[in-house]
Each structure stands twice: as C-alpha cells, then as structure tokens.
Amino acid sequence: MRRPTIADIAERVGVSKGAVSFALNGRPGVGEATRARILQVAKEMNWRPHSAARALGGARAEAVGLVIARPASTLGVEPFFAQLLSGLQAGLSAQSVALHLLIVEDVEAETEVYREWASAHRVDGFVMVDLKVRDPRIGVLEELGAPAVVLGGPGGHGNLSSVWADDREAMLSVVDYLAALGHRRIAHVAGLPEFLHTQRRTRALRDRAGRLDLEEAVSVHTDFSDSEGAAATRALLSRPRRPTAIVYDSDVMALAGLGVAGEMGVKVPDELSVVAFDDSVLTRIAHPAISALSRDTFAFGKQFAEVMLEVVAEPGLRRDVKTATPRLVVRESTAPPRAWQDD
Amino acid sequence: MRRPTIADIAERVGVSKGAVSFALNGRPGVGEATRARILQVAKEMNWRPHSAARALGGARAEAVGLVIARPASTLGVEPFFAQLLSGLQAGLSAQSVALHLLIVEDVEAETEVYREWASAHRVDGFVMVDLKVRDPRIGVLEELGAPAVVLGGPGGHGNLSSVWADDREAMLSVVDYLAALGHRRIAHVAGLPEFLHTQRRTRALRDRAGRLDLEEAVSVHTDFSDSEGAAATRALLSRPRRPTAIVYDSDVMALAGLGVAGEMGVKVPDELSVVAFDDSVLTRIAHPAISALSRDTFAFGKQFAEVMLEVVAEPGLRRDVKTATPRLVVRESTAPPRAWQDD
DNA sequence: CTTGGATGCTAAATCGCTTTAGTTGCCGGA
DNA sequence: TCCGGCAACTAAAGCGATTTAGCATCCAAG
Numbered sequence: 127m128r129r130p131t132i133a134d135i136a137e138r139v140g141v142s143k144g145a146v147s148f149a150l151n152g153r154p155g156v157g158e159a160t161r162a163r164i165l166q167v168a169k170e171m172n173w174r175p176h177s178a179a180r181a182l183g184g185a186r187a188e189a190v191g192l193v194i195a196r197p198a199s200t201l202g203v204e205p206f207f208a209q210l211l212s213g214l215q216a217g218l219s220a221q222s223v224a225l226h227l228l229i230v231e232d233v234e235a236e237t238e239v240y241r242e243w244a245s246a247h248r249v250d251g252f253v254m255v256d257l258k259v260r261d262p263r264i265g266v267l268e269e270l271g272a273p274a275v276v277l278g279g280p281g282g283h284g285n286l287s288s289v290w291a292d293d294r295e296a297m298l299s300v301v302d303y304l305a306a307l308g309h310r311r312i313a314h315v316a317g318l319p320e321f322l323h324t325q326r327r328t329r330a331l332r333d334r335a336g337r338l339d340l341e342e343a344v345s346v347h348t349d350f351s352d353s354e355g356a357a358a359t360r361a362l363l364s365r366p367r368r369p370t371a372i373v374y375d376s377d378v379m380a381l382a383g384l385g386v387a388g389e390m391g392v393k394v395p396d397e398l399s400v401v402a403f404d405d406s407v408l409t410r411i412a413h414p415a416i417s418a419l420s421r422d423t424f425a426f427g428k429q430f431a432e433v434m435l436e437v438v439a440e441p442g443l444r445r446d447v448k449t450a451t452p453r454l455v456v457r458e459s460t461a462p463p464r465a466w467q468d469d
Numbered sequence: 470m471r472r473p474t475i476a477d478i479a480e481r482v483g484v485s486k487g488a489v490s491f492a493l494n495g496r497p498g499v500g501e502a503t504r505a506r507i508l509q510v511a512k513e514m515n516w517r518p519h520s521a522a523r524a525l526g527g528a529r530a531e532a533v534g535l536v537i538a539r540p541a542s543t544l545g546v547e548p549f550f551a552q553l554l555s556g557l558q559a560g561l562s563a564q565s566v567a568l569h570l571l572i573v574e575d576v577e578a579e580t581e582v583y584r585e586w587a588s589a590h591r592v593d594g595f596v597m598v599d600l601k602v603r604d605p606r607i608g609v610l611e612e613l614g615a616p617a618v619v620l621g622g623p624g625g626h627g628n629l630s631s632v633w634a635d636d637r638e639a640m641l642s643v644v645d646y647l648a649a650l651g652h653r654r655i656a657h658v659a660g661l662p663e664f665l666h667t668q669r670r671t672r673a674l675r676d677r678a679g680r681l682d683l684e685e686a687v688s689v690h691t692d693f694s695d696s697e698g699a700a701a702t703r704a705l706l707s708r709p710r711r712p713t714a715i716v717y718d719s720d721v722m723a724l725a726g727l728g729v730a731g732e733m734g735v736k737v738p739d740e741l742s743v744v745a746f747d748d749s750v751l752t753r754i755a756h757p758a759i760s761a762l763s764r765d766t767f768a769f770g771k772q773f774a775e776v777m778l779e780v781v782a783e784p785g786l787r788r789d790v791k792t793a794t795p796r797l798v799v800r801e802s803t804a805p806p807r808a809w810q811d812d
Numbered sequence: 813c814t815t816g817g818a819t820g821c822t823a824a825a826t827c828g829c830t831t832t833a834g835t836t837g838c839c840g841g842a
Numbered sequence: 843t844c845c846g847g848c849a850a851c852t853a854a855a856g857c858g859a860t861t862t863a864g865c866a867t868c869c870a871a872g
Contacts, residue, residue: 129588131828142852147830157850177589178524179828182857189569198559199767202552203750209545216541219572226532226569229562245472246520381754407546411724413756424542474858485822490860500820522858525827 130171139167150175181247189224190434191249195236196256198229200350204378205406206423210277213427214253221435223250233258237266244270251275251438253430257282258320273437277430279446282322287437287445289430293323296419296452297330297373300401303454304371305338308462309399313369314345315358315379324375327403331373342369348379355379359386363398370463371399377408380416384459395461405455414458421452473514482510493518524590532567533777534592538579539599541572543693547721548749549766553620556770557596564778566593576601580609587613594618594781596773600625601663616780620773622789625665630780630788632773636666639762639795640673640716643744646797647714648681651805652742656712657688658701658722667718670746674716685712691722698722702729706741713806714742720751723759727802738804748798757801764795 132146139146141160148155149164150173156164181187192214194201201207211225218225226249230236240263243249250273254263257278264284267274276283279290304312314331317324328345335343346362348354355374362369363386374380380402384394392398394414402409405420426449433445475489482489484503491498492507493516499507524530535557537544544550554568561568569592573579583606586592593616597606600621607627610617619626622633647655657674660667671688678686689705691697698717705712706729717723723745727737735741737757745752748763769792776788 129828132830133828143829144831144853145851148851151830155850160850174585174588176525176828177585177591178521179857180830181521182519182525182828182859183830184857185830198555198562200555201558202548202555202767205545208551212541212543212545215544215570215572219541222571224569224571226567227558228565228567229558242517242520245517248520381750407724407751408754411751411755413754424545472858475860476858486859487823487861488821491821494860498820503820519858522827523860525829525858526860527827528860 129176130173131176132173135164135168135171135173138171139164184247186438187248187250188222189226189249190218190251190253190438191226191240191243192228192253192255193236193239193243194227194229194255195231195233196229201229203352204350204376205408206376206404209406209423210255210427210430213424213429214431215427216424217428217431218435220431223435223438233262237263240266240270240272244272251434253277253434254286257288257322259322259325261322273434273441275430275434275437275445278322280448285444287433287443287447289426289433289445289447289449291421291426291449292451293326294330296403296454297327298334299451299454300373300419301331301334301338301343303456304373304399304401304460305334305340307371307399307460309371310340310463311342311367311369311371312340313362313372314343315355315362315372315374315383316345316347317350317375319347327375342367344369348375350376350379352378352382355382356386359383360390363387363390363392368392368398370397371401371460373401373403375403377402377404377406377416377418380418381408381412384412384414384416395459396464399461399463400459401454403452405452409457412459417457417460418455419452420455421450472519473511473516474519475516478507478511478514478516481514482507527590529781530591530593531565532569532592533561533594533596533781534569534583534586535571535596535598536579536582536586537570537572537598538574538576539572544572546695547693547719548751549719549747552749552766553598553770553773556767556772557774558770559767560771560774561778563774566778566781576606580606583609583613583615587615594777596620596777597629600665602665602668604665616777616784618773618777618780618788621665623791628787630776630786630790632769632776632788632790632792634764634769634792635794636669637673639746639797640670641677642794642797643716643762644674644677644681644686646799647716647742647744647803648677648683650714650742650803652714653683653806654685654710654712654714655683656705656715657686658698658705658715658717658726659688659690660693660718662690670718685710687712691718693719693722695721695725698725699729702726703733706730706733706735711735711741713740714744714803716744716746718746720745720747720749720759720761723761724751724755727755727757727759738802739807742804742806743802744797746795748795752800755802760800760803761798762795763798764793 136143136146145156149161252274255277274286276286276288279288346358402416402418405418409416409418479486479489488499492504595617598620617629619629619631622631689701745759745761748761752759752761
C-alpha cells in the first residue's frame with residue numbers, strides 16, 4: 127500500500143485537497159466539523175507530510191547545515207569539538223531541528239556545498255566553524271543570503287551573526303598569571319596561523335609580553351594535531367635557553383606536550399609549566415593535571431544553537447553574542463620556574 | 470535575481486526542459502553539440518539542482534539518518550561515540566553523503582522520526598545504534614522498508630543488516646585473563662540491562678565464571694554515566710568481601726571507578742584490577758593506565774558507513790558483518806590480586 | 813523508392829503539497 | 843426584498859525537477 131497523500135485523504139473525506147491542507151496546517155478555511163473529520167482520517171490513514179513536497183513550496187527544512195573542512199578523525203579526537211557538537215544538538219533538538227552534517231576536503235568544497243544546500247533549500251541555515259583570517263566563506267554566505275551563524279569573532283564575520291568568546295582576554299589572563307609566577311620565557315604552541323582565533327591569541331601574547339617586558343614570547347604554529355604539538359614541544363625544549371612555560375592552543379596538544387616533556391626528562395611543573403586552551407577530561411586526568419582555560423563547551427554549543435534558531439526564525443536578524451571568557455583553572459602543571467634564570 | 474531553474478536554461482538555449490534535464494544528467498536523448506551548449510549555459514547561469522524537486526520525483530536524498538535517544542551530553546562525553554561518529558562521517562563523506570542527525574527524548578519519538586523521514590524520503594537509509602533486547606525499532610524499520618544498518622548483534626536485528634563485534638568473545642578473553650592472574654572475585658559494572666550488548670557481556674561473564682568455578686561474578690547495572698559508574702564502584706568496594714577485579718562496560722566508567730578506588734584508599738592494581746571495555750585516550754593517560762579492550766573505533770565507523778552505502782545502493786541487500794573482536798591491551802591497572810584470599 | 817529504425821528533440825504528465833482566486837450559500841441589516 | 847459580506851469550500855496554478863509518449867528527420871537496407 128502506497129504512502130497516503132492529501133489527495134487520498136481528500137477523496138476519502140469527500141473534500142478538496144485544499145481543504146485538507148488547511149485542516150492539517152491549522153489554518154482558517156475549513157469548518158470545525160470538517161477539520162476534525164479530516165484530522166481523524168489523516169490519523170487513520172497514517173498520513174505524514176512529505177517534506178520534499180513542502181520544501182518545493184518554500185517551507186522550512188527543519189534542519190541546519192554544518193559543513194566541516196577537516197580530516198574526519200579530528201571530530202573524534204578533539205573533546206572541544208565533540209562537546210560543541212553535542213551542545214549544538216541539544217539546543218537544536220529541543221525544537222526538533224536536525225543537524226545536516228558533511229565533511230569535505232577543503233574550503234572550496236565547503237563553499238560549493240553551501241551553494242548547493244542553500245539553493246536546494248536543504249537546510250534553513252548554516253553553522254560556520256573554524257573562522258579564518260579574511261575568510262572566503264563569509265562572502266559566499268552573505269551572497270547566498272541564507273541565515274548563518276559564525277563561531278568566532280569578534281570581527282571577521284562580515285554581516286553574519288556570530289557567537290564567540292574573548293580569546294584575547296583569555297590569553298592575557300594566562301600570560302599575566304605566568305608572569306606573576308615569575309616566568310619570563312613563555313612559548314605558545316599555536317594552531318594554524320590562518321585561524322582568526324590563533325591570530326588573536328598570538329597577538330595577545332606578543333602585546334602583553336611587550337608590556338611586561340618578558341625575555342621571550344614565541345608562538346609556533348601547528349595543525350592542532352597531537353603529533354605536531356609534540357614536535358613543536360620537542361623543538362622548543364631543545365633550544366639552548368628553553369622556555370619555562372608553554373601555552374598550548376588545545377588540550378590535545380598540551381597532553382602531547384606533557385608526554386614529550388616526560389620523555390625528555392623535563393619535569394612539569396618544576397622545570398616547565400604547561401597551560402592548555404580548552405579544558406576537558408583530558409586535562410583533568412592527565413598526570414600532572416593540566417592547568418587550563420575552562421569554559422562550559424556544552425553550554426556554549428547550546429547557546430550557539432539558540433542564536434541559530436533565532437536567526438532562522440527571523441531572517442535579517444543579526445546577533446553578535448559574546449559568551450563568557452574562558453577562566454583559567456589552575457591545576458598541577460603550573461608553578462614558579464625552579465631556577466630563577468638559567469635551568 | 471532568482472535561482473535559475475532548468476526552465477531558464479531551456480529558454481536561453483532554445484530547447485525544452487526535457488532536453489536540459491537529459492543533458493545535465495548525462496543521459497542519452499540529446500546530441501553532443503546541444504549537450505555541450507546546455508552544460509555551458511548551466512554553468513554560466515550558476516545553476517544547481519534543487520534536491521527537494523528531485524526528491525519529489527523519488528531521487529536519492531544523499532543523506533543517511535541517525536536518530537539518537539540519549540541525553541545529548543553523552544555524545545560529547547563518550548569517546549567511543551565521538552570516534553564512531555567521525556568514522557561514520559569519514560566513510561559517508563567519501564561519497565558526499567551527509568549525515569542527518571537528530572537527538573530525541575525516547576525510543577517512541579525515535580520511531581516516529583523514522584516514519585517521518587522515511588515517508589518524506591528525507592534520507593536514503595538509517596543508522597540504528599544502541600540495539601536493545603527485543604528492540605521495537607527493528608520492526609518499525611522493517612515495516613518502513615527503508616535501508617537500515619544496525620550497530621550491534623549478532624542477532625536481535627531481524628532482517629536488517631548489521632555490523633557488530635563479538636562482545637561475548639571479548640568478555641571471555643577478559644575473564645580468562647583475570648582468572649589466569651589469580652582473580653576469583655570479579656565484578657562487572659555493566660550498562661543498561663536492556664542493551665543487547667550488556668546482556669551478552671553479562672551472560673558471557675556468568676558462563677565463564679561458572680566453568681572456571683570462580684567464587685563470585687556479579688554484574689551491576691548502570692546508565693553508563695560516570696556518576697553511576699562511581700556509585701557502583703563505591704558499593705562494590707564497600708562489600709565485606711570485595712571483588713579483586715572490576716570490568717567496566719566503558720572507559721568513562723572505568724575512569725570514574727579508578728577515581729573512587731583512589732578516594733577509598735584501594736590501591737590499583739595491587740588491591741584491585743581494573744579493565745575497561747572500549748579503549749580511548751582516557752584509558753591511556755589515566756594513572757595508572759587502564760587495561761582495556763581495544764579496537765579501532767574510527768575504522769569501525771568507516772566500515773559501518775561502507776555497509777550503509779552498499780545497502781542504500783542495492784535495496785534488499787542484507788549484510789551481516791562481524792568486525793574484529795576487541796583485543797585486550799594490558800596496561801598498568803591489572804595485576805595478580807595481592808592477598809591470595811582475604812585482603 | 814519505400815520502409816524501418818535510430819536519433820534528437822518536444823510536450824505534457826507527474827511527484828505531494830501550498831496557496832490564490834474564485835464560487836456558493838447563508839445571514840443580517842437596510 | 844435585496845444586497846453586502848463572511849464563512850466554507852473548490853479548482854487550479856505553481857514549486858523544480860524527471861520521465862514518458864510521441865513527433866520529425868535522416869540514413870541505411872531492401
């Protein structure tokens with residue numbers, strides 16, 4: 127037996143398709159008695175709307191799109207991302223909005239998918255992550271006119287809405303903390319230089335280091351992987367005058383760095399202090415536990431979802447939401463440098 | 470300027486819509502010259518297919534559905550799930566198939582979503598996780614006739630395809646290992662009793678314990694959360710004759726159990742051996758590192774995706790794929806029980 | 813010189829639903 | 843009594859593609 131359509135219902139009840147459509151969508155145009163009868167028959171026949179047919183008419187897709195240009199494996203590896211995703215889902219599913227997810231090779235493919243999904247009205251809006259410096263996706267999303275919310279900012283997201291945390295402020299607090307402990311050679315194992323948040327953090331470190339007149343404050347770039355995090359750590363610790371503190375742009379890299387320090391016989395926190403951007407179970411159970419910039423990532427995702435839903439509900443709305451600045455949670459991986467100058 | 474449709478292209482080229490459709494889909498019915506002209510104009514006009522319109526005609530949705538009846542937070546907390554999801558994505562995105570994801574309250578809502586998505590042809594197939602004993606979703610998916618692949622088995626998945634690992638075999642290997650170390654009181658902090666894999670593991674433990682004539686082999690049930698895992702551990706360790714080894718049904722719970730043991734002054738592995746089902750970075754960096762049943766979850770997800778794509782490509786196909794049995798990786802959390810009988 | 817079958821194309825139906833423009837019938841007010 | 847207006851409903855036109863039936867045209871075989 128074929129899927130019932132409104133035509134079937136109409137025939138059975140003895141009214142027109144239009145009447146059935148009105149009744150099923152709770153809009154005026156049918157009498158109460160007829161409406162009740164239609165609803166009952168629809169239920170009996172086990173009718174369900176055909177979203178494609180609706181979409182053709184321009185209705186909501188009840189889904190938002192998330193396209194990610196990263197190796198798939200990072201999704202499972204990065205607690206931050208996993209947490210974010212679950213928060214996002216939590217917020218969206220409260221309104222029964224699905225997440226349409228696709229992983230692609232690069233940013234070009236990503237924008238192409240934006241065009242496809244937008245023009246096919248497959249999703250009601252887009253979630254954009256990994257905001258880059260002069261990000262080409264911004265222009266595309268603006269041009270498409272589809273509701274979109276950018277993770278990252280402030281700035282760099284054109285006319286699109288965005289949700290962000292203050293990376294600069296967070297980095298400053300870490301540098302101040304380390305400087306107060308007596309550190310004067312601080313290194314920063316950063317992410318990809320094209321990421322806006324990497325740039326903001328790098329700048330913040332440099333600015334504050336200048337003001338505090340620190341001896342050294344380098345940022346080295348990685349691809350966020352644990353292997354590059356480890357390699358960067360190895361290189362930093364092999365320097366003749368090695369840093370006494372390293373700030374990592376993710377918990378995964380901090381953990382890798384901790385491992386390298388152990389291998390090289392560099393004691394944490396006595397000879398090296400370690401701080402991680404992004405907090406998670408990883409930093410908590412590491413040994414020693416890693417001091418980290420912490421925020422409620424799940425809540426962050428949820429908040430993001432709420433902004434997304436608002437923007438979808440009211441196209442043209444532009445929101446620019448600053449969320450709580452990550453707060454430094456001090457654990458066992460940070461301490462005053464052992465030797466005051468040389469090691 | 471409106472989105473161009475094939476009608477626009479047809480008009481511009483001076484042919485019929487049908488010809489345009491043929492040309493764009495690479496099927497016979499148009500001459501080479503015309504085809505080339507049409508493709509060129511389509512490109513110029515920046516045309517893209519409207520998936521909703523295609524879907525109305527019964528075409529592929531290029532997406533598979535995943536509906537999860539769990540609290541959203543577990544997605545971010547369980548490394549297994551995160552890894553699985555990323556593997557799944559990796560496999561699907563290789564064919565540009567998106568994942569349509571929704572979290573719901575309970576299994577009833579889940580089946581309702583199956584009905585909606587299936588009848589609206591929103592997705593080409595379903596991924597079903599968390600297989601339960603006498604799972605009501607199986608019947609629904611069979612009835613809907615939509616391609617579906619079940620994570621879990623063997624058995625319990627009706628006529629649907631499935632991908633699974635041998636939980637029984639895995640549990641047996643753990644029990645054998647612990648017994649060989651000299652353990653005679655083994656506890657099992659299990660998951661929800663309605664999960665099929667929980668049942669299989671529980672049975673395996675009981676069976677082998679009987680054959681090995683162990684003194685004790687209890688399974689206690691939890692909801693997989695770290696808090697219930699901790700509570701269960703506390704209860705087990707408070708018994709007058711407490712177990713000398715505990716097998717946890719997840720890495721998250723094992724980690725929680727490790728914490729409880731520490732609090733209670735029970736030394737691991739001297740006074741208590743700990744084994745985790747599911748391996749991840751958590752078990753590796755825990756202190757002591759936790760012996761765990763390990764498998765490549767990312768690869769598992771990828772394999773799952775491949776089966777899914779096969780089943781979608783050839784409806785009616787039924788695949789029942791057994792993947793590699795998780796192998797016990799011995800780390801620091803297991804050792805012979807310190808005192809031979811009492812502690 | 814005719815016939816048959818490709819080939820290249822068009823016109824129109826179809827998918828399931830929404831929406832607009834009518835149409836009918838009834839009621840109340842002048 | 844007649845008209846205006848409203849409520850209830852119908853018919854039909856899209857929405858953007860696919861697909862089928864059919865129509866010329868042309869070429870080759872008989």
